[in-house]
Amino acid sequence: MGEVHDQIEHHQIQVRVLQGLMEKGKNVVVAMEMFERSQQSLLDRWSEGILTEEEFLKETQWETTWALDYNLYKGVLDKVRSRHLKLLGLNIQRDLVRKVAQNGIEGFSLEDRNWLPEMNLTDQMHRAYIASIYKNHKGGSAKEFEFFYQAQCLWDEAMAETLSEFLKSPESSGKTILVFAGNGHVVFDFGIPKRFYRRTPIPYKTIILKEWRKKLDEELTLTKTPLTLANFLWITRPNPLEKQRPRIGIVLKEKEDLKEVWIERVIPESPAEKAGLLPGDQFIAIEGKEIKKMKDIHDAFVKKGWGKDINITIIREGEKKEIKITLPPLKD
Numbered sequence: 001m002g003e004v005h006d007q008i009e010h011h012q013i014q015v016r017v018l019q020g021l022m023e024k025g026k027n028v029v030v031a032m033e034m035f036e037r038s039q040q041s042l043l044d045r046w047s048e049g050i051l052t053e054e055e056f057l058k059e060t061q062w063e064t065t066w067a068l069d070y071n072l073y074k075g076v077l078d079k080v081r082s083r084h085l086k087l088l089g090l091n092i093q094r095d096l097v098r099k100v101a102q103n104g105i106e107g108f109s110l111e112d113r114n115w116l117p118e119m120n121l122t123d124q125m126h127r128a129y130i131a132s133i134y135k136n137h138k139g140g141s142a143k144e145f146e147f148f149y150q151a152q153c154l155w156d157e158a159m160a161e162t163l164s165e166f167l168k169s170p171e172s173s174g175k176t177i178l179v180f181a182g183n184g185h186v187v188f189d190f191g192i193p194k195r196f197y198r199r200t201p202i203p204y205k206t207i208i209l210k211e212w213r214k215k216l217d218e219e220l221t222l223t224k225t226p227l228t229l230a231n232f233l234w235i236t237r238p239n240p241l242e243k244q245r246p247r248i249g250i251v252l253k254e255k256e257d258l259k260e261v262w263i264e265r266v267i268p269e270s271p272a273e274k275a276g277l278l279p280g281d282q283f284i285a286i287e288g289k290e291i292k293k294m295k296d297i298h299d300a301f302v303k304k305g306w307g308k309d310i311n312i313t314i315i316r317e318g319e320k321k322e323i324k325i326t327l328p329p330l331k332d
Contacts, residue, residue: 038093
C-alpha cells in the first residue's frame with residue numbers, strides 16, 4: 001500500500017485493511033518503510049508487548065528517523081502490538097542513502113559498498129519518473145540528478161531486499177505480508193514491487209492511496225508508456241485544515257544526546273531559502289522558546305499557524321542570529 005505520509009485518512013484505511021485481512025483469517029506481517037531493518041529487535045519487542053509506547057518512541061528514535069506525527073501511525077502500531085503481529089522494518093540506514101545522494105555510489109569505499117544491495121539502475125521509465133519528481137524539487141546538474149537517482153534506487157532496492165529475505169525465511173511460512181510505504185516506492189511497480197519480484201517471484205497486488213486535488217489525473221499517468229499506476233486506486237479527501245502542518249522547506253538533523261537540531265538541507269525556492277536560512281544553521285529558539293528536539297520545531301509551526309510570521313533564533317558559524325520567516329499560506 002502506497003501512502004501520502006501526512007494524510008490522516010490513509011492511515012485510517014491502513015487500519016481497516018489490516019483488520020479486514022485478519023477477519024478473513026490471514027496471518028499478517030506488517031512491513032513498514034518507517035523503520036530501519038537494523039531496528040528489528042526493537043520492533044520484535046514492541047510486537048511482544050514488552051515496550052511501552054514511550055520506550056518504543058525513544059528507542060526507535062522516532063522523532064529523528066521519521067519525524068512525522070506519531071499519532072498518524074498509532075492506529076496501525078497499536079493493532080500490531082495488541083494482536084502480537086510481526087512488525088518488519090524495511091529500510092536501510094538513512095545515512096547510507098544520504099551519502100549516495102551527496103557523492104554517488106562511486107564515492108563509496110569498497111568496504112562500504114558491501115553494505116549496499118544489488119542495484120538495477122537501467123530502467124529508463126523509472127529514471128524518467130524520478131526525473132519528473134527531481135525537477136519539482138531542484139534544478140540541479142546532471143551529476144546531481146544521477147546521485148539523486150542512485151539514492152532513490154538504493155532506498156527501493158534495500159526495502160525490496162529486506163522483504164525478499166524475509167519471504168525466503170521459514171518465518172514467512174503461511175503469512176500474508178502487508179507493506180506500508182510512500183507512494184513513490186510503489187507507483188507503476190517501479191520501486192519495491194518490481195525489485196522485490198526480481199528477487200522473489202511471488203504474486204502481489206498494489207494499492208495506491210491518493211488525496212483528491214485538481215489535475216490529479218496528471219499524477220496518475222506516466223505519459224508515453226503503457227504502465228498502470230497500481231492494481232487498485234483509492235481516492236481520499238484532503239486532510240482537515242486544522243490537521244495540516246505548515247512546512248518551510250528544510251530537512252532537519254538532530255543530535256539527541258546534545259539536544260541540538262540543525263538544518264541539513266534547504267529546499268530551493270522554499271520559504272526557508274527566501275528567509276535566508278542555510279544548511280548548518282542550528283535552531284536555538286522559536287518565538288523565544290528553547291528548541292531541544294525536532295518536535296519542538298514542528299509544534300511551534302503548528303501553534304503559530306498558516307501564513308503567519310514567526311521569529312527563529314539560530315546559531316551560524318558561532319554567531320547568534322534572529323531570522324523572521326513567513327509560514328506558507330494554507331492554499332500552498
